[in-house]
Amino acid sequence: MNKVGGVIVSHGQVATELLAAAEAVVGELSHIVAVSIGWHDDVELAKGEIQRAIEQVSEGSGVLVMTDMFGGTPTNISAMFLKKNEVEIVTGVNLPMVIKLASHNKETTLSELAELVEHQGKQAIYRTSSLLEPQSEK
Amino acid sequence: MVKGTVKVVNPLGLHARAAAQLVKVAGSFSSTILLHRSDSQLNADAKSILSVLSLAAPVGTVLEIYIEGNDEDEALNRISLLFKNGFGEL
Numbered sequence: 001m002n003k004v005g006g007v008i009v010s011h012g013q014v015a016t017e018l019l020a021a022a023e024a025v026v027g028e029l030s031h032i033v034a035v036s037i038g039w040h041d042d043v044e045l046a047k048g049e050i051q052r053a054i055e056q057v058s059e060g061s062g063v064l065v066m067t068d069m070f071g072g073t074p075t076n077i078s079a080m081f082l083k084k085n086e087v088e089i090v091t092g093v094n095l096p097m098v099i100k101l102a103s104h105n106k107e108t109t110l111s112e113l114a115e116l117v118e119h120q121g122k123q124a125i126y127r128t129s130s131l132l133e134p135q136s137e138k
Numbered sequence: 139m140v141k142g143t144v145k146v147v148n149p150l151g152l153h154a155r156a157a158a159q160l161v162k163v164a165g166s167f168s169s170t171i172l173l174h175r176s177d178s179q180l181n182a183d184a185k186s187i188l189s190v191l192s193l194a195a196p197v198g199t200v201l202e203i204y205i206e207g208n209d210e211d212e213a214l215n216r217i218s219l220l221f222k223n224g225f226g227e228l
Contacts, residue, residue: 024155025154025155025158025187026158026187027158096188096191099187099188100188103186103187103188120188124188
């Protein structure tokens with residue numbers, strides 16, 4: 001089974017930079033691409049870009065699209081490509097989610113992976129002060 | 139099963155880049171490798187970067203390592219060395 005592909009879609013350059021940060025941590029990610037949608041981009045233009053990105057990373061095992069914000073244009077346009085066992089969308093992308101997608105193994109199916117990434121994204125948010133004791137001043 | 143104790147000695151702690159190195163080394167062994175932070179009772183799978191990062195281990199943290207598998211001795215040596223050398227950041 002081939003790897004599930006990944007597309008990060010965001011307003012502005014967030015997607016590109018998230019991918020760059022993930023690559024700095026785990027190495028090159030050839031199966032994930034970023035699509036940045038400009039604030040004034042035409043919807044048809046953006047739709048074409050997302051479609052090309054999905055086709056680029058698709059290897060037959062499906063593509064997980066991660067968007068920046070539920071209800072935003074990147075999500076709404078991506079939703080046009082939702083297709084069972086082919087394209088899944090998870091919103092609210094953060095760096096741990098990209099790393100999760102980067103480090104999955106080939107046996108994970110698209111729907112399993114979408115669930116794992118959603119869970120990881122939620123689990124990775126902490127109010128740090130509730131976990132760590134404050135550093136003593138020296 | 140082998141057990142070891144390591145200490146985080148690099149100033150930045152077990153941060154993303156250090157964790158990535160650890161995961162890479164751990165992933166090259168077939169043994170299962172578990173990290174345990176006794177002061178907070180957190181466990182982590184040394185082959186998962188997100189799991190390792192969730193230990194939130196700053197400099198000075200002592201971690202126990204539990205390794206089980208047919209390459210457990212070599213894995214313990216390599217990982218202990220990685221911690222000892224501060225992930226090349228000293």
